[in-house]
Amino acid sequence: MNPSQTVEDESQLSNSTTARRIQRLSLHLTPLPPLQPSPQLDMLTCAKASKLDVDQGPLSSYMRGKHREIQEKIFEFFNSRPDLQTPIEISMNEHRELCMRQLMGLVREAKIKPFRYVAEDPAKYFAITEAVGSVDMSLGIKFGVQYSLWGGTVLNLGTKKHRDKYFEGIDNLDYPGCFAMTELHHGSNVQGLQTTATFDPITDEFIIDTPNDGAIKWWIGNAAVHGKFASVFARLILPTHDSKGVSDMGVHAFIVPIRDLKTHQTLPGIEIHDCGHKVGLNGVDNGALRFSSVRIPRDNLLNRFGDVSRDGKYTSSLPTINKRFAATLGELVGGRVGLAYASVGVLKISVTIAVRYSLLRQQFGPPKQPEVYILDYQSHQHKLMPMLASTYAFHFATQYLVEKYSEMKKTHDEQLVGDVHALSAGLKSYVTSYTAKSLSTCREACGGHGYAAVNRFGSLRNDHDIFQTFEGDNTVLLQQVAGDLLKQYKDKFQGGPLSVTWNYLRESMNTYLSQPNPVTTRWESTDHLRDPKFQLDAFRYRTSRLLQSVAARLRKHSKTLGSFGAWNRCLNHLLTLAESHIESVILAKFIDAVQNCPDARSRAALKLVCDLYALDRIWKDIGTYRNVDYVAPNKAKAIHKLTEYLSFQVRNIAGELIDAFDLPPYVTRAPIAMQSEAYAQYTQHVGF
Numbered sequence: 001m002n003p004s005q006t007v008e009d010e011s012q013l014s015n016s017t018t019a020r021r022i023q024r025l026s027l028h029l030t031p032l033p034p035l036q037p038s039p040q041l042d043m044l045t046c047a048k049a050s051k052l053d054v055d056q057g058p059l060s061s062y063m064r065g066k067h068r069e070i071q072e073k074i075f076e077f078f079n080s081r082p083d084l085q086t087p088i089e090i091s092m093n094e095h096r097e098l099c100m101r102q103l104m105g106l107v108r109e110a111k112i113k114p115f116r117y118v119a120e121d122p123a124k125y126f127a128i129t130e131a132v133g134s135v136d137m138s139l140g141i142k143f144g145v146q147y148s149l150w151g152g153t154v155l156n157l158g159t160k161k162h163r164d165k166y167f168e169g170i171d172n173l174d175y176p177g178c179f180a181m182t183e184l185h186h187g188s189n190v191q192g193l194q195t196t197a198t199f200d201p202i203t204d205e206f207i208i209d210t211p212n213d214g215a216i217k218w219w220i221g222n223a224a225v226h227g228k229f230a231s232v233f234a235r236l237i238l239p240t241h242d243s244k245g246v247s248d249m250g251v252h253a254f255i256v257p258i259r260d261l262k263t264h265q266t267l268p269g270i271e272i273h274d275c276g277h278k279v280g281l282n283g284v285d286n287g288a289l290r291f292s293s294v295r296i297p298r299d300n301l302l303n304r305f306g307d308v309s310r311d312g313k314y315t316s317s318l319p320t321i322n323k324r325f326a327a328t329l330g331e332l333v334g335g336r337v338g339l340a341y342a343s344v345g346v347l348k349i350s351v352t353i354a355v356r357y358s359l360l361r362q363q364f365g366p367p368k369q370p371e372v373y374i375l376d377y378q379s380h381q382h383k384l385m386p387m388l389a390s391t392y393a394f395h396f397a398t399q400y401l402v403e404k405y406s407e408m409k410k411t412h413d414e415q416l417v418g419d420v421h422a423l424s425a426g427l428k429s430y431v432t433s434y435t436a437k438s439l440s441t442c443r444e445a446c447g448g449h450g451y452a453a454v455n456r457f458g459s460l461r462n463d464h465d466i467f468q469t470f471e472g473d474n475t476v477l478l479q480q481v482a483g484d485l486l487k488q489y490k491d492k493f494q495g496g497p498l499s500v501t502w503n504y505l506r507e508s509m510n511t512y513l514s515q516p517n518p519v520t521t522r523w524e525s526t527d528h529l530r531d532p533k534f535q536l537d538a539f540r541y542r543t544s545r546l547l548q549s550v551a552a553r554l555r556k557h558s559k560t561l562g563s564f565g566a567w568n569r570c571l572n573h574l575l576t577l578a579e580s581h582i583e584s585v586i587l588a589k590f591i592d593a594v595q596n597c598p599d600a601r602s603r604a605a606l607k608l609v610c611d612l613y614a615l616d617r618i619w620k621d622i623g624t625y626r627n628v629d630y631v632a633p634n635k636a637k638a639i640h641k642l643t644e645y646l647s648f649q650v651r652n653i654a655g656e657l658i659d660a661f662d663l664p665p666y667v668t669r670a671p672i673a674m675q676s677e678a679y680a681q682y683t684q685h686v687g688f
């Protein structure tokens, strides 16, 4: 306190600070006025296009999906509780505590009980995750650690006895837990984990050990402060009566209590350290765990895919370590599905803020005329409109993924399991990489104001960045997609069935094997270029070509380099193949969504957006298409011109398109996104 300041002064100061803070918070909650049409559009000289008439109601309801109600309940809850909203400036420890209070509030006050949806209605569960993550991404991740990861291992890798014992405690947060897979020396390579769980037949227990520092569990969410249990991934070691003395049965998951349920003291044999301040997600308490002869009952083995009897005999319905490992990881794809879905949520927020700002901000203009809205600059449209189109595309693709995942959970159909595994790996990596790049573009599209923390890009970018790494590093996941495609390709030539998502390969591979039709390569009419058949054929042709050529290269190189060396020699080619395939799936799902839209005006708007998505992608890869004469030079030019024209048309309905995401003001609470009152609210924010 300033020595000349009185207590009264100080209290007045603190009152006015409080009042200002309340006023600022209320700004975040004020509903947005409807977007005004831009009076300056007519000025635009680069293109003229008739504006599509979009009825936002039907478009919004088509986009909302069937679980909007529970999302609104979550938004209302946080809207009514400013004390649970994350301030811009907050220390790591305060953020962690706030995040736990947010989670408690959600479960115990708002009565959102998510755990049963993990198994029974995954689509509803992911809708909750998306809403929670958009309140604060740390909260979304803490929520995911509790229910998808710690809860998910108990549900999916355990059996009835585990569900009966832990379900209620996990659901109501009496049993906060962690998912302890990663070790200091092994992240992506899960089969290389070194933590051991050795069966002791005398006491009927497993003994959990960290054999060396490289095996310390690292980055474990919820471990540093709040977790009471961990699902620990460790090699199951059984004593044998032969000369080896022990047998390694591969990686299994075990429930290990880490803190006392009543006193919260760390349990004997367990050492916990804090991973400390991170680039983002500082509301999540990541920690490191070391185990020294920690004894747990035999029952704590999550024994769905492999069990140990009282006399130390191992049984499993799956014949090999590799098959058990694949089945174990296969059950954990839910987290990946959730991340892909949540990443689209982040992209929607970011695109909404950037587009709203760009519809308001005016810079430069023709002499003696009003300044131009920055979204009327062709370069700005080029940055944001294909991104808006991609956001729509990813929205439908991830919805499809969630549907397939839900179906897989019900049927356990083997082919579907493989399909969802590859699709979730591909979409998670493709979408999260795209969103991460787009966050920087959106920040830049908002100029200096995009750099003010209050406008959210900093926290969105920092929090989202790691989506590219956890739940499987993107580069590693794309290789799984490529591997799956090659397997399907091999099966095709051996007459085997192709799974659902890859079905298109059968047809397009035949097209690919014949040369491009010299007549169609020259077609350049708008009708042809906007025909979904042309667009989808082009995407699929590229995938088939990449698949065919990489298969030939792998065959050639494996003779001299072996299969590992050959794979590495072709790695970039394989990654391009995986991305190309995922883009084909995304486009196919977008085209379906356009065709299935019941409202004619919304359908027309979606068709426009879908065309922009498809042609922009083709244009970005035009070199590939030109190299093989899939498109003639004039056709390439026509694609470019049409893409720019479509960008402009999408710009004309950009306001309606972002409003159809129907994100509440609380979620997009950046002052620069506050439409017509932007400057007033922004200046108030800094204290004027």
Ligand SMILES: Cc1cc2nc3c(=O)[nH]c(=O)nc-3n(C[C@H](O)[C@H](O)[C@H](O)COP(=O)(O)OP(=O)(O)OC[C@H]3O[C@@H](n4cnc5c(N)ncnc54)[C@H](O)[C@@H]3O)c2cc1C
Pocket: 145, 179, 180, 181, 182, 185, 186, 187, 188, 189, 218, 219, 220, 221, 278, 281, 286, 466, 469, 470, 471, 472, 473, 474, 475, 476
């Ligand atoms: C904030 C945060 C929270 C986390 N939460 C948890 C948690 O709760 N529980 C948990 O178990 N883990 C958690 N993790 C760990 C996370 O899952 C791992 O970081 C992730 O799996 C990647 O492993 P890694 O860090 O060892 O990276 P590495 O595998 O070492 O990868 C490093 C680089 O090498 C490249 N690379 C690796 N292998 C290949 C290859 N075959 N081909 C080409 N390139 C390759 C990758 O692309 C990457 O760029 C968390 C991590 C963070 C940062």
